[in-house]
Amino acid sequence: MAKTLYDKIWDAHVVHEADDGTCLLYIDRHLVHEVTSPQAFEGLRMSGRTVRAPEKTIAVPDHNVPTTLDRANAATMTEDSRVQVDALDSNAKEFGIHYYPVSDVRQGIVHIVGPEQGWTLPGMTVVCGDSHTATHGAFGSLAHGIGTSEVEHVLATQTLIQKKSKNMKVEITGHLRPGVTAKDITMAVIGATGTAGGTGYVIEYCGTAIEDLSMEGRMTVCNMAIEGGARAGLIAPDEKTFAYCMGRPHAPKGAAWEAALAYWKTLSTDEGAHFDKVLTIAGEDIAPLVTWGTSPEDVLPITAVVPSPEDYTGGKVDAVRRSIAYMGLEAGQKLSDVTIDTVFIGSCTNGRIEDLREVAAIMKGKKVKDGLRAMVVPGSGLVRAQAEEEGIADILIEAGFEWRMAGCSMCLAMNPDQLKPEERCISTSNRNFEGRQGRGGRTHLASPAMAAAAAITGRLTDVRELD
Amino acid sequence: MEKFTTLEGVAAPMPLVNIDTDMIIPKQFLKTIKRTGLGKNLFDEMRFDADGNEIEDFVLNMAAYRDAKILVAGDNFGCGSSREHAPWALADFGIRCVISTSFADIFFNNCFKNGILPIVLPQSEVDKLMDDAQRGANAVVTVDLESQTIKGPDGGTISFDVEPFRKHCLLNGLDDIGLTMQKAASIDAFEAQYETAAPWI
Numbered sequence: 001m002a003k004t005l006y007d008k009i010w011d012a013h014v015v016h017e018a019d020d021g022t023c024l025l026y027i028d029r030h031l032v033h034e035v036t037s038p039q040a041f042e043g044l045r046m047s048g049r050t051v052r053a054p055e056k057t058i059a060v061p062d063h064n065v066p067t068t069l070d071r072a073n074a075a076t077m078t079e080d081s082r083v084q085v086d087a088l089d090s091n092a093k094e095f096g097i098h099y100y101p102v103s104d105v106r107q108g109i110v111h112i113v114g115p116e117q118g119w120t121l122p123g124m125t126v127v128c129g130d131s132h133t134a135t136h137g138a139f140g141s142l143a144h145g146i147g148t149s150e151v152e153h154v155l156a157t158q159t160l161i162q163k164k165s166k167n168m169k170v171e172i173t174g175h176l177r178p179g180v181t182a183k184d185i186t187m188a189v190i191g192a193t194g195t196a197g198g199t200g201y202v203i204e205y206c207g208t209a210i211e212d213l214s215m216e217g218r219m220t221v222c223n224m225a226i227e228g229g230a231r232a233g234l235i236a237p238d239e240k241t242f243a244y245c246m247g248r249p250h251a252p253k254g255a256a257w258e259a260a261l262a263y264w265k266t267l268s269t270d271e272g273a274h275f276d277k278v279l280t281i282a283g284e285d286i287a288p289l290v291t292w293g294t295s296p297e298d299v300l301p302i303t304a305v306v307p308s309p310e311d312y313t314g315g316k317v318d319a320v321r322r323s324i325a326y327m328g329l330e331a332g333q334k335l336s337d338v339t340i341d342t343v344f345i346g347s348c349t350n351g352r353i354e355d356l357r358e359v360a361a362i363m364k365g366k367k368v369k370d371g372l373r374a375m376v377v378p379g380s381g382l383v384r385a386q387a388e389e390e391g392i393a394d395i396l397i398e399a400g401f402e403w404r405m406a407g408c409s410m411c412l413a414m415n416p417d418q419l420k421p422e423e424r425c426i427s428t429s430n431r432n433f434e435g436r437q438g439r440g441g442r443t444h445l446a447s448p449a450m451a452a453a454a455a456i457t458g459r460l461t462d463v464r465e466l467d
Numbered sequence: 468m469e470k471f472t473t474l475e476g477v478a479a480p481m482p483l484v485n486i487d488t489d490m491i492i493p494k495q496f497l498k499t500i501k502r503t504g505l506g507k508n509l510f511d512e513m514r515f516d517a518d519g520n521e522i523e524d525f526v527l528n529m530a531a532y533r534d535a536k537i538l539v540a541g542d543n544f545g546c547g548s549s550r551e552h553a554p555w556a557l558a559d560f561g562i563r564c565v566i567s568t569s570f571a572d573i574f575f576n577n578c579f580k581n582g583i584l585p586i587v588l589p590q591s592e593v594d595k596l597m598d599d600a601q602r603g604a605n606a607v608v609t610v611d612l613e614s615q616t617i618k619g620p621d622g623g624t625i626s627f628d629v630e631p632f633r634k635h636c637l638l639n640g641l642d643d644i645g646l647t648m649q650k651a652a653s654i655d656a657f658e659a660q661y662e663t664a665a666p667w668i
Contacts, residue, residue, distance in 0.1 A: 015650070015653050015654055015657040016650050016653045018632065020630070020631055020632055022630075022632045024647060024650060024653065024654070026654075026657055026658075026661070028668050035497050035498075035550075036497075036549065036550065036551065038500035039500065039501065039502050039551075042500065047644075049644070052654075056668075063497075064498065078498075080498035080499070081498055083498070083500060084498055084500060087500050121667070121668075123665075124668065129549060129551075130548075130549055131547065131548050131549040131573060144573075145549035145573050146549060146573065146576075147549055147550075147551035147554075147573060147576060147577035147580060148502075148551040149551060149577065149580035149581070149643070150576070150577075150580070152644065153643055153644050153647065156644050156647075156648070157644065157647045157648065157651075157654060158654065158658075159647060159654060161643055161646075161647065163630070195485055195543055195546050196485075196542060196543040196546070196569055196571070199543070199569060199570075199571065199572055200572070226573075229543070229546065229571060229572065231572050251667075252666075252667035256666055256667045257667075259666070259667065260665075260667040263665065295485050295487075297485075314484075314542075315482060315483070315484035315541045315542055316484060318482070318483065318484075319483060319484045319485060319541075322483070412494050412548075413494060414494045414495070414497065414498070421517070431487075431489070431547060431548075433487045433489040433490070433547060434489070434490060434512065435489060435490075435493055435512050436489055436494075439493070439512055439517065440517075
């Protein structure tokens with residue numbers, strides 16, 4: 001029978017299947033960070049269990065860590081953050097798992113470190129106690145977020161109890177127009193499906209506009225599959241994928257590489273395979289997008305106006321009314337008239353080298369508008385180092401950006417990088433929920449290019465209209 | 468895990484759609500290394516103002532709903548972050564059942580690991596329960612997992628679906644890890660063949 005890519009990866013990892021279809025799925029890579037793991041390690045200790053496959057378990061602190069240059073000074077972290085990071089330090093040591101401490105240049109956001117170090121490879125199952133684990137699907141690996149109880153389950157058994165999701169195909173045909181990026185693709189898809197449109201599905205993204213993307217762009221697309229409710233997003237591996245993986249520290253070498261490659265080349269959806277749901281979007285129809293509300297589905301082209309609650313039906317009417325009030329906007333207001341206070345460039349969605357190149361290309365010779373706070377937080381220490389080597393850091397610093405150390409930072413504001421009430425931010429991150437970037441803070445999600453454009457003008461700006 | 472058999476209690480209405488896990492438990496409370504004690508911060512930024520005073524018109528601050536054990540919520544409850552702190556906070560507050568037309572996948576899974584029953588019902592039935600819940604302290608609802616029924620305050624009964632395996636685990640308070648450990652031989656066998664088939668893993 002013709003199989004989808006998801007079917008193939010799933011079938012290759014079933015350890016046991018019960019009569020009702022509940023499966024025990026083998027997990028190839030378990031990524032761990034400091035916020036969702038302490039209770040899981042504590043659970044192991046209390047029941048006298050160990051980590052079954054420490055060699056497949058990789059930990060890195062990212063959510064809490066300060067991104068200021070003086071962060072080696074412990075006083076830059078609050079007491080409770082320090083307790084969590086210290087707990088990860090000691091759990092990594094006690095259970096013998098791979099670990100990149102804050103002091104290691106390879107430290108960064110777990111979803112950036114995994115691919116960078118070659119832990120993430122095509123055809124794998126990858127889990128992490130973090131919903132943006134979907135990122136790794138860009139390699140054609142089945143990757144999704146899990147809760148802390150499941151973290152403990154994977155630590156103890158290297159498996160997960162799962163029921164298979166349905167297959168959904170999202171095809172982006174044609175090619176993107178200038179000024180439109182991977183971030184706009186993924187936001188356009190969420191705008192089309194809504195935040196629950198993917199619930200119960202694993203999405204395979206395909207089509208020429210997806211094939212055109214670099215690995216960095218593909219990671220951006222898959223990263224936000226979860227914002228559409230999908231368990232995971234996948235992209236079939238191709239020559240770009242193989243080239244990205246080759247030579248990474250934990251990628252196979254020599255004969256093992258050849259064997260892996262032969263297998264990876266089988267990882268695509270068979271002709272005629274069944275999808276339960278299909279969405280097709282023409283790449284040419286996607287404009288640079290921004291969010292106006294407090295849900296990632298509140299997406300509109302930058303040329304649009306703030307909608308009115310009456311444009312909606314059902315429960316969304318009240319939700320839109322609440323969002324508009326929270327965001328301090330008015331129905332009918334042009335999005336390009338909305339002024340901002342803060343620019344945040346970073347996160348597991350857009351904290352990779354290509355994102356920083358995109359920003360630098362726009363900022364070269366330009367300045368961040370007076371009075372704005374603008375921050376670039378590279379996704380890992382290695383992204384930071386590469387950006388410095390390429391001269392990107394100099395351009396960004398010269399333009400007026402703060403050049404920070406790696407971490408999750410203002411994407412979820414668990415560290416000191418936060419918005420104040422009613423501060424408005426254009427952010428390359430993934431969630432615009434109420435309070436996400438700080439209590440009362442207002443978030444507009446957009447691509448790095450759009451964030452750079454806004455940094456120059458001080459308002460939401462169509463990047464295509466910059467000189 | 469605490470068993471879930473029957474639950475009788477006041478149902479609180481939260482008709483807002485897309486209630487995300489950042490709303491259920493904001494990030495400043497994730498800096499804990501324990502599972503307990505989060506109930507006091509449940510829905511913190513909706514429940515308390517910046518000075519920590521209760522916001523009067525938030526449902527769980529109203530006299531009738533302060534001891535609610537059930538939530539009747541708008542579509543796509545629990546979307547966003549995978550944080551299991553969300554069900555921990557609900558359980559710690561005393562909420563053991565959430566009823567909606569739909570739930571986000573990870574939150575839905577996390578509930579079952581913490582003795583919380585998430586129930587998916589069609590819009591018309593959620594609407595009816597939402598109306599019932601709006602009757603305040605009189606809105607006592609009984610959820611019976613064994614018979615998969617919800618009894619409303621007017622005596623009417625609604626049936627719901629639940630996966631048999633999950634039902635079995637909830638009814639008996641079973642620990643998933645213990646169950647999986649019983650299949651250790653299958654895992655060993657899988658790993659043995661896997662090491663030959665995919666040595667690069």
